[in-house]
Amino acid sequence: MPQPQDAPPSPPSPTASFYDVSDDEEGEYSAIRQSKSNKGVKLLYAKSKVYVHPSASAKDNVAGYIALVEQKPVVGDGERRKSAVTHPPAVAGKSGKSDNNHNLLLSWLPEGSLGDGREKYAKADMAEADSPPHRPDLVPPPPVTTTHGASIGTYPFSVPLSEIYSILFRPPSSGWWHGSIVINTRTGESFPALFFHDNECQSTINQRKRLQRENFDIGSSSGGGMHWGGDEVMKWLKNHATVERSAHEPSLYLVDPTEDDQKAFGLSRRPTSDNVRNMLEGKDKGESSKQKKKEDPVGKALKEARWTVLEKLSQVTTFTRRTAQAVAENKNLPPPVRRLMQSPQVQSMSDEFDSARLYLARWAMSIAEQAEKERSQRIWTARDILEMEESELGSFEVLDAEALSLQDKRKPVTAEEWESFFNASTGRLEKTQLEVKERIFHGGLSKDDDVRKEAWLFLLGVYEWDSSADERKAKIHSLRDEYIRLKGAWWERLADDRGSLEEKEWWKEQRMRIEKDVHRTDRHIPLFAGEDIPHPDPDSPFAEAGTNVHLEQMKDLLLTYNEYNRDLGYVQGMSDLLAPIYAVQQDDAVAFWGFVGFMDRMERNFLRDQSGMRLQLLTLDHLCQLLDPKLYEHLQRLDSTNFFFFFRMLLVWFKREFEWFDILRLWETLWTDYYSANFHLFIAMAILEKHRNVILEHLKGFDEVLKYVNELSGTIDLPSTLARAEALFRRFQRMVEAIDRKDNFPSMPTVRQRLPQPPPSPSNSQTGASASGRERTAADNAAAGAGKEKEKVISPELRMLLSRDIPKLEKKEVREHGGGIGS
Amino acid sequence: MASRKKILLKVIILGDSGVGKTSLMNQYVNKKFSASYKATIGADFLTKEVLVDDRLVTMQLWDTAGQERFQSLGVAFYRGADCCVLVYDVNNSKSFDTLDSWRDEFLIQASPMDPESFPFVVLGNKVDVEDSKRMISSKRAQAFCQAKGGIPYFETSAKEAVNVEQAFEVIARNALAQEESQDFNPDFPETIPINMNESNEGCSC
Numbered sequence A: 001m002p003q004p005q006d007a008p009p010s011p012p013s014p015t016a017s018f019y020d021v022s023d024d025e026e027g028e029y030s031a032i033r034q035s036k037s038n039k040g041v042k043l044l045y046a047k048s049k050v051y052v053h054p055s056a057s058a059k060d061n062v063a064g065y066i067a068l069v070e071q072k073p074v075v076g077d078g079e080r081r082k083s084a085v086t087h088p089p090a091v092a093g094k095s096g097k098s099d100n101n102h103n104l105l106l107s108w109l110p111e112g113s114l115g116d117g118r119e120k121y122a123k124a125d126m127a128e129a130d131s132p133p134h135r136p137d138l139v140p141p142p143p144v145t146t147t148h149g150a151s152i153g154t155y156p157f158s159v160p161l162s163e164i165y166s167i168l169f170r171p172p173s174s175g176w177w178h179g180s181i182v183i184n185t186r187t188g189e190s191f192p193a194l195f196f197h198d199n200e201c202q203s204t205i206n207q208r209k210r211l212q213r214e215n216f217d218i219g220s221s222s223g224g225g226m227h228w229g230g231d232e233v234m235k236w237l238k239n240h241a242t243v244e245r246s247a248h249e250p251s252l253y254l255v256d257p258t259e260d261d262q263k264a265f266g267l268s269r270r271p272t273s274d275n276v277r278n279m280l281e282g283k284d285k286g287e288s289s290k291q292k293k294k295e296d297p298v299g300k301a302l303k304e305a306r307w308t309v310l311e312k313l314s315q316v317t318t319f320t321r322r323t324a325q326a327v328a329e330n331k332n333l334p335p336p337v338r339r340l341m342q343s344p345q346v347q348s349m350s351d352e353f354d355s356a357r358l359y360l361a362r363w364a365m366s367i368a369e370q371a372e373k374e375r376s377q378r379i380w381t382a383r384d385i386l387e388m389e390e391s392e393l394g395s396f397e398v399l400d401a402e403a404l405s406l407q408d409k410r411k412p413v414t415a416e417e418w419e420s421f422f423n424a425s426t427g428r429l430e431k432t433q434l435e436v437k438e439r440i441f442h443g444g445l446s447k448d449d450d451v452r453k454e455a456w457l458f459l460l461g462v463y464e465w466d467s468s469a470d471e472r473k474a475k476i477h478s479l480r481d482e483y484i485r486l487k488g489a490w491w492e493r494l495a496d497d498r499g500s501l502e503e504k505e506w507w508k509e510q511r512m513r514i515e516k517d518v519h520r521t522d523r524h525i526p527l528f529a530g531e532d533i534p535h536p537d538p539d540s541p542f543a544e545a546g547t548n549v550h551l552e553q554m555k556d557l558l559l560t561y562n563e564y565n566r567d568l569g570y571v572q573g574m575s576d577l578l579a580p581i582y583a584v585q586q587d588d589a590v591a592f593w594g595f596v597g598f599m600d601r602m603e604r605n606f607l608r609d610q611s612g613m614r615l616q617l618l619t620l621d622h623l624c625q626l627l628d629p630k631l632y633e634h635l636q637r638l639d640s641t642n643f644f645f646f647f648r649m650l651l652v653w654f655k656r657e658f659e660w661f662d663i664l665r666l667w668e669t670l671w672t673d674y675y676s677a678n679f680h681l682f683i684a685m686a687i688l689e690k691h692r693n694v695i696l697e698h699l700k701g702f703d704e705v706l707k708y709v710n711e712l713s714g715t716i717d718l719p720s721t722l723a724r725a726e727a728l729f730r731r732f733q734r735m736v737e738a739i740d741r742k743d744n745f746p747s748m749p750t751v752r753q754r755l756p757q758p759p760p761s762p763s764n765s766q767t768g769a770s771a772s773g774r775e776r777t778a779a780d781n782a783a784a785g786a787g788k789e790k791e792k793v794i795s796p797e798l799r800m801l802l803s804r805d806i807p808k809l810e811k812k813e814v815r816e817h818g819g820g821i822g823s
Numbered sequence B: 001m002a003s004r005k006k007i008l009l010k011v012i013i014l015g016d017s018g019v020g021k022t023s024l025m026n027q028y029v030n031k032k033f034s035a036s037y038k039a040t041i042g043a044d045f046l047t048k049e050v051l052v053d054d055r056l057v058t059m060q061l062w063d064t065a066g067q068e069r070f071q072s073l074g075v076a077f078y079r080g081a082d083c084c085v086l087v088y089d090v091n092n093s094k095s096f097d098t099l100d101s102w103r104d105e106f107l108i109q110a111s112p113m114d115p116e117s118f119p120f121v122v123l124g125n126k127v128d129v130e131d132s133k134r135m136i137s138s139k140r141a142q143a144f145c146q147a148k149g150g151i152p153y154f155e156t157s158a159k160e161a162v163n164v165e166q167a168f169e170v171i172a173r174n175a176l177a178q179e180e181s182q183d184f185n186p187d188f189p190e191t192i193p194i195n196m197n198e199s200n201e202g203c204s205c
């Protein structure tokens, strides 16, 4: 106990005044830690019918009292407390309260254990007082525990207020269950939940009646919810301690939170980067500002990155202890984070399932990401790429100098440069197709002029590469007519009563589906944002919200595609594919044919039997096996080799992962088919490789991998991903060549493509149906059958990756597997 | 004291595209509604810790795409589910008619030990929309749920947070009961025994 003069002057409070009275007038209650002098403790408040539910069965419930008691200060207590309570109270003015709190005990006692005290507890329960009684009864001291531990069967417990870190208050819920509280101690223990059977508790029933009477005039009770036993406990606590609600976990209340706690739980104003950094690095303010002056820019950047993540971390309200422990032991963690993980506020929080690993994994990546972003501000040099390859992909062959003289090639193609590719009078391309594609592949198209409008039509196959300006004009003309015809067709369809019932149903459904999806596609892009015209159909679910002209155009376009390709019809994901094309063209007929061109290659993603998606996921599986067997093995252990976590990325070509302008750049790169018509699989591999260490070290289950990969959305740096994908492709190409040479020695390299291919490993034998271009004869298989090395296998799926031919489906295949009305 | 080990309850949310699965989940976990959630592609899950009686459990709520063709890839997640939530839109009768096939598909793919007793919960969502648009009455939905062995039924609005909390409390409770019943038979076979061919003989149906 500190001497009175040590304590800052505090205003008279119920506690303070009561304390004086007690010490002077009744010195006879004992300090319960010295339980020999068993005189008793002061019973300040009690509430009955508070149960522990030890099992799922109601017959095991144990009824008891929750009570707040005060014990006599223990001699030599100051010493003990110095070590136990390391956090200074946050609010200086209220510290007087906290000083007493190691003498105040929050207890729970089964009814059966009360003995002589029974009547006193009953009396305290019924005492309708908002403050402690002036002459509290003395009762036998309850046993003190600060841990719950393995005390099976020994239910009574009592915790010094100073040891309580937080309490979870769960109000009763509309007849479903009882309200309950869970006490969490500073050591990270949680006591069993205490359930308030309010309907059995006479004092609570009385309080409810009284509140109803009092609030009758006002109409309803102020707090909104029904009064329950927990409200009383809250009131007791507030009389003796500072109780603050966590902003992040609204049912969690912190008892006498320290400043650090307040930050961690977002109690007070948002923390500033400085004070959190200081907290994490264990520095006081003076030291850190000195430190800051001599910081080098790199260190500073790292710190900034760390800060953003730590800010996020501080918002996570929990980690399971197990996870926190595992993370804290990871040697790769920088000391500040390790320290953070070990701090009690992190350890005792409780929230998301195993989120700690994910958060930390993301933290680690964001630092790397930051570094990468900085690097991508400048032009890539050969050195950068070599460094990257060495550090991230191991033994890379040196790329040829030509590929690395990227400085010019990585500038985007402007409208002016684009025009210079064409003959001024005929409008015919004067460069080779491949040259132009190479330029776009490496540099992209400028976003500052209209070059995309025209160039995309070449990339999407609307224009022939060898066409003249006049031919293109004529083509657009006839395409416009055709668009109008197609649009008219479904208009009529909706207007008349033609067609079978089944057909009409299908159209109605497709229309609804399109409408629902358009209204939730890229609404953050200014073009699609907002509603400024009334909805044309008053029966639409969006009639009330309204619409805008671009949304309506999108709907018409997708319905027209539904008409154009009835074998497939509209499938979810297509609205994501259309939006960028529409936004760039802003001309419905032109956008339509651009979209048709894109869909020609994307059709296989949307088949009813999903064979196209399966094939691509399988190819990714093979690619990972070949390029990164170690990662592959790990994924195998996690049951993740179905590569389902890449489903979204492959279905809509990373639309949900990158920002809008990055998507435009990425798609035009992929449309060039410069290296491979399936270059998107190398983008996927590049993303996977980037995160391989995190996945290897931190992720322990399929669900975690899925969550982690889903949450990469919005964090991926495009330029470095493109460069990595290119490096991966070239590496892949060389490996295939090397394996072919080895397998087929002394065959002539010219017939390489037709030589026997080893069969895929058994687990990969069921492949998707289409577009793989594989042709294997029985003889080939027989030749390949015997004793090939398992790890060096170029499956047909992999070999397909070397092709620049766009994997388009046969019309017949779409008719059979499209799942539209035509099939 | 009952064991304090961490319990993970896996809950699968199914239903036609656009009925509000993603919105319901976000309303329950994040307490907010946004009109601009994108159509779900692939699968994702959210987790939430809740107290069921005195048990602290983690609910892992799986959200998948509603369009039926995407289900074939999603079935991997059905395994080990403790409860399946079937959602329809009360203003869209088609979404109600398909509940049965969602349920059947789930039972086939998840192949729970005892399909008869596997817990489902049905949610009729978007009850905030004006009455004139309503297509499926409470009575009809309740009759369906009765006929399927007394499936709990809730009418919800993800938009206005009506009944969401209550529904998920029941979901949690039923999932926990299912999880605990599984605990007694921990090593059930991963695959269905080969009875497809043999049973033909004895069966006259």
Ligand SMILES: Nc1nc2c(ncn2[C@@H]2O[C@H](COP(=O)(O)OP(=O)(O)OP(=O)(O)O)[C@@H](O)[C@H]2O)c(=O)[nH]1
Pocket (backbone or CB within 6 Å): A516, A519, A520, B015, B016, B017, B018, B019, B020, B021, B022, B023, B024, B034, B035, B036, B037, B038, B039, B040, B041, B064, B065, B066, B067, B125, B126, B127, B128, B129, B156, B157, B158, B159, B160
């Ligand atoms: N009025 C109203 N609209 C809702 C409610 N819940 C969802 N919506 C709207 O319905 C549409 C679809 O909601 P989602 O939650 O994305 O539906 P989903 O079931 O996840 O759809 P998929 O991801 O395509 O399977 C959106 O436009 C939502 O804003 C609701 O309770 N009331």
Ligand SMILES: [Mg+2]
Pocket (backbone or CB within 6 Å): B021, B022, B023, B038, B039, B040, B063, B064, B065, B066
């Ligand atoms: Mg969804």
